[in-house]
Amino acid sequence: MNATLLLFLVIVGLTLIVTYFASRATKSASDFYVGGRSITAGQNGLAIAGDYLSAASFLGIAGLIALSGFDGFMYSVGFFVAYLVVLFVVAEPLRNVGKYTIADVLDYRLKNPRVRTFSALSTFTITTFYMIAQVVGAGALISLLSGGVVPPTFSIPLVGVMMIVYVVFGGMLATTWVQIIKAVLLMLASLIMSLMVLGHFDWSLSGLLGEVADRYGNASLNAGLKYTNPIDLISLGLALVLGTAGLPHILVRFYTVPTAQAARMSIVWAMVIIGAFYVLTMIMGNGAAVLVGREPIVAANAAGNMAAPLLAQTLGGELFLAFVSAVAFATILAVVAGLTITASTAVAHDIYNSVLRGGQASEVEQVRVARLATIVIGVLAIVLGILAKDQNVAFLVALAFAVAASANLPVILYALFWRRFNTGGAIAGIVGGIAVSLILIALSPNIMGVDPPEKTAARHLIQAPPIFPLENPGIVSIPAGFLCAYLGTVLTARRREEEEAFDEMHVRAYTGLGAE
Structure with a gap:
């Protein structure tokens, strides 16, 4: 315990x-x-990896593979393949068109x-969904290391x-360099x-x-093994x-580098x-299943989040437990910092400066509001993390991905590639994507279920049979987001200035002309 504390x-x-x-x-x-757009491509690549390889990856996925085998590994495959879409579709145009946030592109x-x-x-x-996963992972980790002396209700506020x-x-x-350090560790x-x-298996996978x-x-x-219904997978x-x-x-990390090429x-x-x-x-998860055993993993944390530290x-x-746990803790700190600054930037830049102040707020005001928003967001993350402390962190992150794919992706793609797209479509796509995702999550087996009376850990929030049968709503909510954005566009009036802006944006997106 002294070594753990020292490394922490x-x-x-x-x-x-x-x-x-x-x-x-x-x-x-x-x-x-x-960061003043001063981050190099290599540094930013490490920071992106540090931002992306969250508690869900290190704790959640290792646990899912240990408990669910191949089905757990599908999280790894999905998370990795996702970057092909980012690389080939959105990275360059978003960097050229935007300034600080996604809203800059849409505006x-x-x-x-x-x-x-x-x-x-x-x-x-x-970011709230994603942040909950990180603080839940932190709570489980510190609780394990303290032998249960420090419960998640105390460790989550520390994070x-x-x-x-x-x-x-x-x-x-600071967030970028914390993420770089964390990625290397x-x-x-x-x-x-x-x-x-x-080495335990004669170097044979x-x-x-x-x-x-x-x-x-x-x-x-x-x-x-986990997803008996292929549609769920x-x-x-x-x-x-x-x-x-x-x-x-x-x-937002695309805006920290000086050019679209970077x-x-x-x-x-x-x-x-x-x-x-x-x-x-894949090696760590299966190694934990064999060398630790599924029963001890579940005993330490019902959702499997402690598979990697136990291994x-x-x-x-x-x-070695102290070292790995300290690294996992650094992982959580780095990711929650990235999430928090993204959310606070949206509040300060998009809401306060651009909407409430009409773009006239001074830089000192914007930074002050961003810092105040950070405090509020931090408190909210603590409260929600305590409420969700028994959930698997990879599952929680997968829900954040579903909301992002349903609400943000449709409007980003339509804005970049469809001339007819308009304000009505953007609002309908965002609201519709979020609403459908959250409703289906609330009606899914993640929230609804009938638990036996003796079950005390990870009980379903709603004790009733689930109405929506799938654990992840993506197969329904993503098409719904695209449909809402489409219908919102075709059912509202065309505005010539919005369509003319498409040509200007198209040139800037793919040439960088006029990009900041």
């Missing part, structure tokens, strides 16, 4: 030092929102402040307070753990998988593959790092 303090101290130096360089709104195309308001609402909803400190004082620059820990697992099949049956190596895949291109905290290269660097990591999750303890004892 070292990593926290390192990130606080970074925050201190970043705070000295954070003077303007551009510095706070996007440039449609020139209507109402679009900014609804886009900020979407950003807030998606929230640190998240507020990083963003309030250091802005995007996470890859190092995952590589060491995977090599140690393979087939030997590891064969042991999984011998112990748990061939079902663990085939689809259907397809729905999950759609949400993961399409959702990344609508995640605000990932897309934005593209950032994605290439990120894909290399992310792809390597997700291969390692570290089995492989290297308390010291």
Whole structure:
């Protein structure tokens, strides 16, 4: 426990030092929102990987693979493939057209402040879902390390307070460097753990998988152990593959680099790092299933979030557990900082400056409002994290992907590629996508279910049979988002200035002419 505490303090101290130096360089709104566009492609690629490889990846996916085999690995595949959509479809045009947020792109195309308001609402909803997953992972981790002495109700607020400190004082620059440090540490820990697992099976991956099949049956190596309904698996895949291109905290990273070329290269660097990591999750998850066992994993955390730390303890004892847990904690801190600054930027830049102040707020005012928003968002994340402390973090992130793919992606694609698209379509797409996603999530087996009286952990919030049968709403909510945006466009009046703006935006999106 002393080693764990020491490593925690070292990593926290390192990130606080970074925050201190970043705070000295954070003077303007551009510095706070996007690090003054001073981040290189390689640095940004590492930061994107650090932002993307969240608690859901390290804790949640390893746990899902350990407990559900192949079905759990589908999360890894979906998360990785999703970056192809980002690279080939949205990275360059968003960097050229926007300034700080997704709303900048929509406003440039449609020139209507109402679009900014609804886009900020979407950003807030998606980042909240994603943030809950991170603080839940932190609560489970610290509770495990303390032997249950420190419950999630105390550890979750600790993460929230640190998240507020990083963003309030250091802005995007501090957040970026915290994410870079975390990405390097996470890859190092995952590589060491995977090599140690393979060493137990004579460096044979087939030997590891064969042991999984011998112990748990061939079902663990085939689809259907968790998702008995193939439609559920397809729905999950759609949400993961399409959702990344609508995640605000990932897309905002395109604005931290100086050029669109750097934005593209950032994605290439990120894909290399992310792809390597997700291969390692397969080794770690199956290694945990064999070397730790599914029953101890479930006993430590019903959702499986402690598979990776327990594997570290089995492989290297308390010291290695301390190192891996400290890395997982750094992972959570980095991601929640990225989410928080994205949400606070939406509040300060899109709502306060652009809508309420008509673009006339000073940079000092904008930064002050962003910092106040950070505090409010941090408190909200703490409260919601405590309420959702028994949920699997990968599942929670998958829901955020579903909302992003249903609400943000349709309006982004229509704005970039459809001349007829208008304000009515943008608002209908965002509101419809969010509403359908949230309603289906509320009616799904994740929220509704009849639990036996003796079950005390991870009980369903609504004790009734689920109305919507799928765990992830993507297969219904994503087409619904596109349909709402389409109907909102064709059923409202055409505006010549919106269609004329399409030509101007098209030139800027693909040539960079006039981009900031």
